[in-house]
Amino acid sequence: MTQDGLDEAFHSADPDVRRRAVQGMSLRPRGTPLKQIVDALSDSDWRVRREAISLAAQSAERDALVDSLLARLVETDNIGLRNAAVEVLGMVAQGKAHKFANALDGAGGGAQKFVVEAMGKTRDPGMIDHLEPLVRGSDGNVAAAAVEALVCIGGSRAEGLLKERLSTPHLFLRISILEGLTRLGTRLTWSELGPAVDDAIVRRISAELLGRTGEPEALEFLLDLATDPSPQTSSAALRAIAVLASEIHGDRDDLVDRLSASNDSFRQALHEALLHGDTPTRQGAAYLAVLCRDPSSLEAVLQAVADDVVSPETIAALRTSGSELIEPLLMQRGSEPRVWAIALELAAELSYRHLEEVPAAIRDRIRSLIERDLTDAADAVRAAAAESLLWWGDPRDCRALVECLSSPSHQVRAAATSALEGLAKRVPEAVEEALREADIDGPGGADIAHVLSRLNSAGAEELLKRGLHSGDARTRRAAVQALAIANASDMAQLIGYAVADEDIDVQIAAVRTLGQMSTGEADGPLGTALESRFAPTRAEAALALGRREANGSIPRIRALLEDKEPVVVSAALDALAWLGDSEVARAVERALSHADDEIFQAGLRAARTLPVHDAERLVSRGLTHSAWNVRMLAIKLLLDLDTDRTRLVLRRALTNETDSMVRHAIESGLRLGA
Amino acid sequence: MTLLHDTGPSLNLREFRLIRDFINQFCGIYFADDSSYVVERRLRERLRELGVEDFAEYYRYLQYHPKAERELEAAAEVLTTNETYFFREAYQLRAFTDEILPAVRARSLARGSKRLDVWSAGCSSGEEVFTVAMLIDASGLFDGWDVRVFGNDISRRVLTKARGATYSQASFRAMIPEYAKYFIDTEEGRQVHPRIRAMCHFGHLNLMNQRRAAIVGRVDVTFCRNVLIYFDDASRRKVLETIYQRLNRGGYLLLGHSESLLRSTTAFEIAQLTTDIVYRRPIPFTDMPPRRS
Numbered sequence: 001m002t003q004d005g006l007d008e009a010f011h012s013a014d015p016d017v018r019r020r021a022v023q024g025m026s027l028r029p030r031g032t033p034l035k036q037i038v039d040a041l042s043d044s045d046w047r048v049r050r051e052a053i054s055l056a057a058q059s060a061e062r063d064a065l066v067d068s069l070l071a072r073l074v075e076t077d078n079i080g081l082r083n084a085a086v087e088v089l090g091m092v093a094q095g096k097a098h099k100f101a102n103a104l105d106g107a108g109g110g111a112q113k114f115v116v117e118a119m120g121k122t123r124d125p126g127m128i129d130h131l132e133p134l135v136r137g138s139d140g141n142v143a144a145a146a147v148e149a150l151v152c153i154g155g156s157r158a159e160g161l162l163k164e165r166l167s168t169p170h171l172f173l174r175i176s177i178l179e180g181l182t183r184l185g186t187r188l189t190w191s192e193l194g195p196a197v198d199d200a201i202v203r204r205i206s207a208e209l210l211g212r213t214g215e216p217e218a219l220e221f222l223l224d225l226a227t228d229p230s231p232q233t234s235s236a237a238l239r240a241i242a243v244l245a246s247e248i249h250g251d252r253d254d255l256v257d258r259l260s261a262s263n264d265s266f267r268q269a270l271h272e273a274l275l276h277g278d279t280p281t282r283q284g285a286a287y288l289a290v291l292c293r294d295p296s297s298l299e300a301v302l303q304a305v306a307d308d309v310v311s312p313e314t315i316a317a318l319r320t321s322g323s324e325l326i327e328p329l330l331m332q333r334g335s336e337p338r339v340w341a342i343a344l345e346l347a348a349e350l351s352y353r354h355l356e357e358v359p360a361a362i363r364d365r366i367r368s369l370i371e372r373d374l375t376d377a378a379d380a381v382r383a384a385a386a387e388s389l390l391w392w393g394d395p396r397d398c399r400a401l402v403e404c405l406s407s408p409s410h411q412v413r414a415a416a417t418s419a420l421e422g423l424a425k426r427v428p429e430a431v432e433e434a435l436r437e438a439d440i441d442g443p444g445g446a447d448i449a450h451v452l453s454r455l456n457s458a459g460a461e462e463l464l465k466r467g468l469h470s471g472d473a474r475t476r477r478a479a480v481q482a483l484a485i486a487n488a489s490d491m492a493q494l495i496g497y498a499v500a501d502e503d504i505d506v507q508i509a510a511v512r513t514l515g516q517m518s519t520g521e522a523d524g525p526l527g528t529a530l531e532s533r534f535a536p537t538r539a540e541a542a543l544a545l546g547r548r549e550a551n552g553s554i555p556r557i558r559a560l561l562e563d564k565e566p567v568v569v570s571a572a573l574d575a576l577a578w579l580g581d582s583e584v585a586r587a588v589e590r591a592l593s594h595a596d597d598e599i600f601q602a603g604l605r606a607a608r609t610l611p612v613h614d615a616e617r618l619v620s621r622g623l624t625h626s627a628w629n630v631r632m633l634a635i636k637l638l639l640d641l642d643t644d645r646t647r648l649v650l651r652r653a654l655t656n657e658t659d660s661m662v663r664h665a666i667e668s669g670l671r672l673g674a
Numbered sequence: 675m676t677l678l679h680d681t682g683p684s685l686n687l688r689e690f691r692l693i694r695d696f697i698n699q700f701c702g703i704y705f706a707d708d709s710s711y712v713v714e715r716r717l718r719e720r721l722r723e724l725g726v727e728d729f730a731e732y733y734r735y736l737q738y739h740p741k742a743e744r745e746l747e748a749a750a751e752v753l754t755t756n757e758t759y760f761f762r763e764a765y766q767l768r769a770f771t772d773e774i775l776p777a778v779r780a781r782s783l784a785r786g787s788k789r790l791d792v793w794s795a796g797c798s799s800g801e802e803v804f805t806v807a808m809l810i811d812a813s814g815l816f817d818g819w820d821v822r823v824f825g826n827d828i829s830r831r832v833l834t835k836a837r838g839a840t841y842s843q844a845s846f847r848a849m850i851p852e853y854a855k856y857f858i859d860t861e862e863g864r865q866v867h868p869r870i871r872a873m874c875h876f877g878h879l880n881l882m883n884q885r886r887a888a889i890v891g892r893v894d895v896t897f898c899r900n901v902l903i904y905f906d907d908a909s910r911r912k913v914l915e916t917i918y919q920r921l922n923r924g925g926y927l928l929l930g931h932s933e934s935l936l937r938s939t940t941a942f943e944i945a946q947l948t949t950d951i952v953y954r955r956p957i958p959f960t961d962m963p964p965r966r967s
Contacts, residue, residue, distance in 0.1 A: 014958065015943075015956075016943070016956040016958065017958075019940055046940075047940035047941075047943065048940075050936075050940045051940050305677055305678065306677065308677060308712070308715070308716075311711070312711055315677075315678060318678075319678070338677075341676065342676075342677060342678050345676060345678050345679065346678060349678075349679075380676075383676050384676055384678075387676050387678075387679055390679075410719060410722075410723060411676065411719075414719075414722060415676055418679075446725070474725070477725050478725060481725060504739070504740060504741075505724070505725065509725065534740065535738060536734075536738050536739055536740075539738075565738070566738075567734070567737070567738040598737070628691075629688060629691070629692055632688055661687060661688075661691070661707075
C-alpha cells in the first residue's frame with residue numbers, strides 16, 4: 001500500500017482496514033509521525049490499538065513518545081488509550097526514571113496509579129528510588145500500585161523493600177505485598193511471615209509462602225486452609241503442605257505424624273484433590289497421601305502415577321513404604337491395566353525388600369501373579385510382570401523373558417531386558433541357554449545383544465558376532481556396542497567392517513567402539529572414517545583419534561577444520577586441542593569469530609588448553625556471546641582456570657547478565673569455585 | 675523401564691534447556707524449567723531406542739544427525755499430552771450447534787455453495803473430530819451437503835487410534851446420552867458409526883509447518899482447543915497465523931475456555947455469541963449485507 005493509501009485506510013470506518021493500515025505503517029522506512037501513533041493508540045478498536053503498540057515500540061522518537069504518553073496518561077479518560085500507553089511506556093521507557101518522577105509530581109492520586117503501573121512495566125531497577133516513597137505513602141491505592149510495580153521489576157532490592165513493609169497495619173496493602181512476594185518466589189522465614197499472617201483473610205492468600213518457609217510452625221495454618229470450602233484455597237494449601245514436607249528444616253517424621261493424625265475433613269480434601277485437582281495439585285496431594293500412608297487414597301495415588309503426574313519424590317516415597325502396603329496393592333487387581341501394573345510391580349518390590357515380614361502365602365501369590373501376567377494382553381501389565389522379575393526372577397523365567405524380547409512393545413522389551421540383565425549376574429548359564437534359541441534377527445535383536453553383553457562368555461561373543469550380520473541396523477549397532485561392553489578380544493577388524501556399514505548409526509557406534517580399544521589395529525578404520533560421507537561419523541572419528549592421542553592423524557584432522565559441517569569443525573578443533581597441535585591457537589581465533597555456536601564453543605574449549613594468559617583472554621570472549629549456553633561454557637572454563645583475572649571478569653559479567661540460570665552459575669561459581 | 679522403575683541418564687538443567695528449545699522450534703511445545711523431570715522420564719525411552727548414552731549426545735543427535743527430523747517427531751510424540759474426550763466443553767459445542775452452524779450455512783448458501791469444512795487443529799485421538807461430525811449430522815442443517823471434518827496431529831500414534839475410531843470408557847466421561855446412537859459396541863470398545871466416520875479425515879501435520887498446512891484447504895470453522903496452552907508466545911503466534919490463513923472470511927475459531935488471543939494476534943475479531951465468546955476472521959465491510967432500515 002502507498003503512503004497515501006495507508007493514510008486513507010487509517011481513517012476507514014472498517015476496523016480491520018484500520019488495523020492493517022497500522023500494521024503497514026511499521027514498514028515505512030522513515031517511521032510514523034508521533035501524532036499518528038498516538039491517534040492509533042486511541043482507536044476505539046482493541047485490535048488497532050494492539051497493532052499501534054507494536055508500531056510505537058519501533059518509534060525512533062523515544063523521548064518525545066515517552067513525554068507525550070506520560071502526558072496522556074495523566075490527562076485522559078480514554079481507558080483504551082491509557083492501557084495502551086502503559087504498555088508502550090513499559091516497552092520504551094527504560095532509563096527514563098526522571099521523566100516518570102516529573103509526571104508523578106504533576107499527577108493527582110488517580111493518575112499517579114497509572115504512571116506507577118507503567119514504571120513497573122519498564123522493569124527498570126532505576127525506577128525503584130521513585131517507587132520507595134510511594135510504597136511508604138499514605139495513599140493506599142498508589143501504595144498498592146507501587147507494590148505491584150516493584151514486583152514487576154523484581155530483584156533483591158525490590159524484594160527487600162516489600163519485606164520491610166510486611167508489617168503494615170493496612171490489610172489491603174499487606175495482601176498486595178504477600179501476593180507479590182508469592183509471585184516473586186520469595187522464601188520468607190517463619191519469623192518474617194508469622195506476624196504478617198495473623199488475620200484469616202491474609203492467611204488464605206499466603207499458602208504458598210507458608211509452605212516455602214520450610215518451618216513446622218506453618219503446618220497448622222496450612223492444615224486449616226486445606227479444609228477450606230473453596231477448592232482454590234484448599235488446593236493451594238495442599239500444594240504448600242507438600243512443599244513444606246519436602247523442604248522442611250528439621251524432623252520430617254514429626255510432620256508426617258501430624259499429617260497422619262489429621263482429621264477426616266483433611267483426608268476428604270486430599271482425596272478430592274487427588275481425583276479432581278489440576279496437575280500440580282494432584283502432584284502435591286499424591287505426595288502427601290503417600291507420606292500419610294493413607295490406604296483409602298491408594299488407588300487414586302496409583303492412578304496419578306499411571307497418569308504420569310507424580311513427582312520423583314512420590315515414587316521414591318512409595319518404594320520405601322513398609323510391607324503393610326502389599327496386601328492393599330494386591331487388592332488393586334481388577335483395576336484398569338496401568339493401575340494394576342504399578343500395583344503389581346510395587347508389591348513385588350516391597351515383598352522382596354521386606355522378605356522376612358511377608359507371609360509365604362503372599363509371596364507365592366505374588367510369584368504366581370507375575371507368571372500369569374507375563375502373558376497379559378496389556379503391554380503395561382506384561383512390562384510390570386517382567387520388571388518384577390528383577391527381584392523374583394529365577395532360572396525358570398529366562399525363557400518367558402526371552403519371549404518378551406520379541407514383543408512389538410518397547411516398554412515390554414525394555415523391562416524384559418532389564419530383568420534378564422539382572423538374571424545374567426546371578427544365573428548366566430540359564431540366561432545364555434535361553435538366548436541361544438532367541439532370534440537375534442527378530443524385533444528384539446538389539447535387546448538380545450544388550451543382555452549378551454552382560455554374559456562375558458565365549459558363547460555370548462559368538463552370538464553377538466551373529467548380530468553383526470543382522471538385517472536390522474538397530475541390532476547391528478547394538479551388537480557393535482555390546483562387543484565393546486563385553487570387552488571382546490581381537491574384534492578390531494570385525495568392528496572395523498562396521499565403519500563401512502550403510503547405516504550411519506552403526507558407523508558411529510563402530511567408530512566409538514574402536515576409539516575405546518587399546519589395539520593399534522583400530523587406527524586404520526578410524527582414519528577411513530574421517531572420510532565418511534556422513535558428517536557425524538567424520539566428527540566421531542576425529543574425536544576418537546584425538547582421545548587415542550593418535551598424533552599421526554593431526555594433518556588429516558587439521559584438514560577437517562575446513563569442513564562445511566559445523567559438527568565436524570568443532571570435533572576437529574577439540575581433537576587437535578587434545579593432541580596439543582601447534583596450530584590450535586590460530587584455529588581458536590577463527591572459531592571465536594565463527595557464527596556457529598558449536599564451533600564457537602569448541603574454540604572456547606580449545607582456548608582453555610592454551611597458556612593461561614591467552615586462555616583468560618580468549619575464554620572471556622564467551623561471556624558476551626548471545627547464546628546462554630555459550631556463556632555458561634565460558635563461565636565453567638573461567639572458573640576452572642580460577643585466576644584473579646578470571647574472577648574479576650566473572651564479577652563484571654554478573655552485572656550485565658540477564659539470564660537467571662547463567663547468573664546463578666556465576667554467583668555460585670564465585671562462591672564455591674568450579 | 676516402567677513408570678515406577680525408570681532408570682537411565684539424568685537430564686541436567688543446561689541439557690534440558692537446550693533440548694527444550696530445540697523441540698520448541700520444531701513443534702511449538704514449550705516446557706517450563708520445573709517440568710524437566712517429565713521431559714527426562716519421557717525422553718529416556720528415545721535414548722534407549724537410539725542407543726544414545728546420555729542427553730548431551732541426544733542433543734547432538736537432534737542437531738546433526740541425518741535422521742534428526744524423524745527423531746524430533748518421535749520426541750514430540752512422547753512429550754505431547756493427548757488427553758481428550760467426546761463432547762468436551764459442552765457449552766461451547768452448544769454455541770457451535772445453535773449459532774455458528776446456522777451462520778456458516780447461511781454464508782455458504784449465499785455463496786452458492788453446499789459444502790462445509792471444519793478443521794480440528796491438534797485433534798489427538800479423534801474424539802473432537804467425531805463429536806463435531808455428530809453435532810453437524812444431528813443438526814439436520816447440512817443434509818445432502820458435502821461435509822468434511824479434518825483432524826490433524828503431530829503424533830502418528832494418536833492418529834492411528836483416531837482412524838480406528840474405537841474408544842474406551844475414559845473417552846465418554848462427558849458423553850451426552852442422545853448421541854449414543856452414533857456408536858456401535860464392539861469387543862475392543864465403542865466404535866463410531868461408519869456414517870460419521872465417512873465425514874471425518876485425519877492427517878499428520880505439524881502446526882508449526884505453515885507450508886504443509888495448505889493441505890487443510892479453506893475451512894469454515896477451526897477448533898483449536900487446549901492445544902496452544904502448551905506453546906510459547908512466538909509459536910502460538912505462528913500457529914494462529916496459519917489458522918487465520920486457512921479460515922474462510924467470516925470463518926470461526928474456537929479456543930479452549932481458558933485461552934485468549936489478546937496477546938497473540940489482532941487478526942481475528944471477537945464474536946459474542948449467546949453462550950460463548952469465539953473468534954472470527956473478519957468479513958470486509960464491503961462483503962457485509964446491507965443493514966435493514
